[in-house]
Amino acid sequence: MRVFAVFxxxxxxxPVTTEVASGAWVLPLADGRPCRRWxxxxxxxxxxxxxxxFRSAVVYQIYPRSFADGDGDGIGDLRGIIDHLDHLAELGxxxxxxxPIYRSPHDDNGYDISDYEDIDPLFGTLAxxxxxxxxxxxxxxxxxxxxxxxHTSDEHPWFVESRSSRENxxxxxxxxxxxxxxxxxxxxxxxxxxxxxxxxxxxxxLDPVTGEYYLHLFSRKQPDLNWEQPDVRxxxxxxxxxxxxxxxxxxxxxxxxxxxxxxxxxxxxxREGALYGDGRRxxxxxxxxxxxxxxxxxxxxAGCERELITVxxxxxxxxxxxxxxxxxxxxxxxxxxxxxxxxxxxxxxxWDVQPFDLRKLKASLGRWQAELADIGWxxxxxxxxxxxxxxxxxxxxxxxxxxxxxxxxxVLHLHRGTPYVxxxxxxxxxxxPFATVADQHxxxxxxHYHEAVGVGADPEVVMRGIRRSGRDxxxxxxQWDAGTHAGFTTGVPWLxxxxxxxxxxxxxxxxxxxSVFHHYRRLIELRxxxxxxxxxxxxxxxxxxxxxxxFTRRLEDVELLVLANFSSGAVDVQLSDDLDGGAxxxxxxxxxxxxxxxxxxxxxxxxxxxxxxxxHRRVVGATA
Ligand code: TEU
Numbered sequence: 001m002r003v004f005a006v007f008x009x010x011x012x013x014x015p016v017t018t019e020v021a022s023g024a025w026v027l028p029l030a031d032g033r034p035c036r037r038w039x040x041x042x043x044x045x046x047x048x049x050x051x052x053x054f055r056s057a058v059v060y061q062i063y064p065r066s067f068a069d070g071d072g073d074g075i076g077d078l079r080g081i082i083d084h085l086d087h088l089a090e091l092g093x094x095x096x097x098x099x100p101i102y103r104s105p106h107d108d109n110g111y112d113i114s115d116y117e118d119i120d121p122l123f124g125t126l127a128x129x130x131x132x133x134x135x136x137x138x139x140x141x142x143x144x145x146x147x148x149x150x151h152t153s154d155e156h157p158w159f160v161e162s163r164s165s166r167e168n169x170x171x172x173x174x175x176x177x178x179x180x181x182x183x184x185x186x187x188x189x190x191x192x193x194x195x196x197x198x199x200x201x202x203x204x205x206l207d208p209v210t211g212e213y214y215l216h217l218f219s220r221k222q223p224d225l226n227w228e229q230p231d232v233r234x235x236x237x238x239x240x241x242x243x244x245x246x247x248x249x250x251x252x253x254x255x256x257x258x259x260x261x262x263x264x265x266x267x268x269x270x271r272e273g274a275l276y277g278d279g280r281r282x283x284x285x286x287x288x289x290x291x292x293x294x295x296x297x298x299x300x301x302a303g304c305e306r307e308l309i310t311v312x313x314x315x316x317x318x319x320x321x322x323x324x325x326x327x328x329x330x331x332x333x334x335x336x337x338x339x340x341x342x343x344x345x346x347x348x349x350x351w352d353v354q355p356f357d358l359r360k361l362k363a364s365l366g367r368w369q370a371e372l373a374d375i376g377w378x379x380x381x382x383x384x385x386x387x388x389x390x391x392x393x394x395x396x397x398x399x400x401x402x403x404x405x406x407x408x409x410x411v412l413h414l415h416r417g418t419p420y421v422x423x424x425x426x427x428x429x430x431x432x433p434f435a436t437v438a439d440q441h442x443x444x445x446x447x448h449y450h451e452a453v454g455v456g457a458d459p460e461v462v463m464r465g466i467r468r469s470g471r472d473x474x475x476x477x478x479q480w481d482a483g484t485h486a487g488f489t490t491g492v493p494w495l496x497x498x499x500x501x502x503x504x505x506x507x508x509x510x511x512x513x514x515s516v517f518h519h520y521r522r523l524i525e526l527r528x529x530x531x532x533x534x535x536x537x538x539x540x541x542x543x544x545x546x547x548x549x550x551f552t553r554r555l556e557d558v559e560l561l562v563l564a565n566f567s568s569g570a571v572d573v574q575l576s577d578d579l580d581g582g583a584x585x586x587x588x589x590x591x592x593x594x595x596x597x598x599x600x601x602x603x604x605x606x607x608x609x610x611x612x613x614x615x616h617r618r619v620v621g622a623t624a
Pocket of ligand 1: 108111198218254350385386444471
């Protein structure tokens with residue numbers, strides 16, 4: 001780590017920047033002699049340029065509650081993860097991201113934390129965690145924690161103190177405001193702003209003890225921290241350093257682009273038919289967001305010489321924002337999770353599902369590839385614990401389930417960026433057949449259901465939206481085998497296992513060399529083997545084709561051509577007008593390094609069968 005001292009000896013003088021040994025005591029020199037009259041000094045550490053190891057890495061996300069239950073209580077835990085590390089080692093992933101395992105009342109399944117430095121007994125103990133970490137490292141993998149610091153649980157001691165009285169020293173660790181002027185606290189519309197919460201209802205909760213409202217962008221049991229308060233930031237950085245010192249390899253940062261709010265707290269626009277104002281423009285990438293994220297980098301990561309990874313979850317982030325957040329020169333984050341490609345089938349809301357349009361998907365992903373080509377870095381994902389299963393969403397979870405699952409993997413993993421595999425995606429798990437709201441566990445869907453039906457919506461229509469978009473689709477227990485409860489637990493699962501586990505399960509997939517599981521294993525191998533996959537330039541082809549996703553990757557003289565047919569019918573791919581002529585000739589001699597799906601019998605080199613995907617490789621200039 002390099003350390004620079006910047007001294008301003010006196011007003012007139014130009015600041016003096018001197019590189020010094022880290023940790024050394026220094027005194028400014030004026031005219032060569034120690035000078036005691038210096039006015040101000042700043043020590044800046046220009047962080048070491050961070051290694052970009054993550055570019056050829058693949059991350060596997062575990063949702064501990066649903067991964068594997070080691071003690072039979074029906075809820076997944078750390079023991080269950082330890083018992084299944086071989087599954088991940090065989091898949092070949094490099095990093096494991098754990099959704100929250102900290103002490104929590106589980107109002108939002110752990111994204112409401114009451115103690116950042118302890119493991120929830122549901123999941124195990126700190127000793128179990130250390131055992132897991134050492135076994136992950138022993139297999140050459142890394143482990144990333146989920147950092148949830150936009151909000152805490154309302155049972156976190158910080159909030160318990162803060163709500164205790166208006167004079168409490170931690171009062172401004174959260175956002176407290178009196179009722180809107182001219183209103184009486186508790187009346188509808190008396191909330192300080194008209195913002196709606198992501199989990200339905202207003203984003204402000206009146207606290208009877210002090211008669212003031214506190215802000216909660218998510219559930220009322222998830223009060224937002226006030227990052228304007230430097231002590232809040234210092235406490236968060238200290239907690240992060242504590243986990244780094246314990247050996248973790250980085251953080252996935254929950255809604256991190258919401259930590260800076262417009263402190264004047266203006267009302268949001270009320271869209272037609274909406275119950276509340278849309279406050280997002282007042283807290284998505286707020287005024288001090290880059291300052292906070294950079295400060296976090298300097299305070300937590302700059303001093304750490306281990307290879308770490310940081311990814312910020314950022315609903316609503318734009319490519320321009322992402323270029324700033326992920327530009328290594330700016331020392332902020334390695335990558336962000338953007339949401340554009342996971343809202344392309346959203347109508348007025350996520351519950352109003354629109355038909356899938358491949359051109360829209362290509363337009364969005366193509367733009368992120370192009371815009372982060374020269375600066376920054378992309379994350380690549382279809383699934384996580386908040387999104388419905390991609391094979392049911394953009395693929396075909398019926399007769400073409402296996403082929404469409406493989407195709408979706410090929411398309412995603414061959415883009416330029418770091419791929420994320422969500423548990424169950426590697427065996428082609430699908431959305432679940434939820435009948436009624438009683439089958440739901442997720443606070444977002446349950447609150448939405450009651451709010452919508454409460455204002456007269458048809459319950460079946462609301463349930464249809466939840467079946468398509470609900471987060472519980474991603475949270476049904478991992479399907480390990482065809483046995484009772486899919487081998488997830490010897491107890492009663494907290495959420496029903498998808499009945500299709502009889503067919504779709506890890507044991508069957510690992511035993512079948514042609515399964516989705518082994519396709520993912522080959523894709524990950526390809527990324528580890530071929531530098532063009534990690535670093536090759538991306539060029540979109542056939543952007544307007546309604547069912548074919550086609551692009552090239554090029555690094556020096558190695559080029560890949562990826563072709564994927566997002567339909568159940570065969571399709572002829574006309575490439576020539578996209579490449580410098582003679583495309584067919586140029587590629588038909590190429591080697592196919594990965595293929596999945598039904599080959600077309602047409603014999604035309606570029607006819608793709610239903611849900612067929614291919615990866616061609618050629619060395620440019622090499623003659624056949
Ligand atoms: O998600 C933030 C977020 O954008 C989602 O809540 C999203 O709005 C919704 O689920 C998509 O429909 C993060 C976590 O990933 C999520 O699980 C938490 O519920 C949320 O933050 C609050 O911590």
